[in-house]
Amino acid sequence: MALDVLVASVLIHLMPDQVPVHFNGANEPDRLGSKYEFLVAILFPLCGVFVVMGSKNAPIGKERRWAWGAVAFEVFVLGWILFYLTKALLYDGAPFPEPDLDASRWAAVIGGALCVVAGNLMPKADRNPFFGLRTPWSEASPETWRRSQRLGGYAGVATGFAMIVLGLVLPARLVTPAVLLVLLAGFAAAIVGSYVIYRQELGKQ
Structure with missing residues (x-):
């Protein structure tokens, strides 16, 4: 969870002030906004707390399954952060071209x-x-x-x-x-x- 929050914080810091904050089905930006709208990305990793809390109520012998569930959730969140925030970071106005994603x-x-x-x-x-x-x-x-x-x-x-x-x-x-x-x-x-x-x-x- 700490790694996810750190990555999101660094990427947001590197972004230009105005970035695309929404993309349509054709992968074209249809709304621009402040980069600080992406601060919500920092909240997603913290949802893993609920998975960890659930492990405390897991039956004896099932804790490992809950632990892997928490790991899988955080890996998914990290992938989401890297995809969307990097896409915004590399958009026109940043020092790199927009990726073809x-x-x-x-x-x-x-x-x-x-x-x-x-x-x-x-x-x-x-x-x-x-x-x-x-x-x-x-x-x-x-x-x-x-x-x-x-x-x-x-x-x-x-x-x-x-x-x-x-x-x-x-x-x-x-x-x-x-x-x-x-x-x-x-x-x-x-x-x-x-x-x-x-x-x-x-x-x-």
Whole structure:
């Protein structure tokens, strides 16, 4: 967390006063603003505190999993900081040319990779208030939780790979809407699936 805050602080200090603070789907800056708007980037690493707090309530033997979750979160935040703040740093007005980066593609690939990782972790997750497919139906019993997390894991992995492929092959202007549709479809499938599992377990009783 300290490394993330340090990197963000240094990059903001090196920026010109006016930088692009938002990019459209075509990777073109559509709003300029003060570099100090990026101070919000320093807050994101601190969200890792909540992951660390969650580890204190983790069941015995599960602390390592929570620790790796905190590491993965901070690595993702560091990647986000390096991508967006470096892009603003190298924009016109800085001593370097603007890099040829496509935010929508990178967001799709990174987001897809996180979905794949989360999908692989979900079937191993015990019942907890922070992580997993948490619906009124999945939490109805230990068995509905176990089956729902397995289903959610499959949905997460499939959604993640689809996001990565779409981010790499589609035209830039289509990446964001396509990825949003895939995410919505994945969420819907997981939620509906947890309800179906709940009804199946209810029928067995």
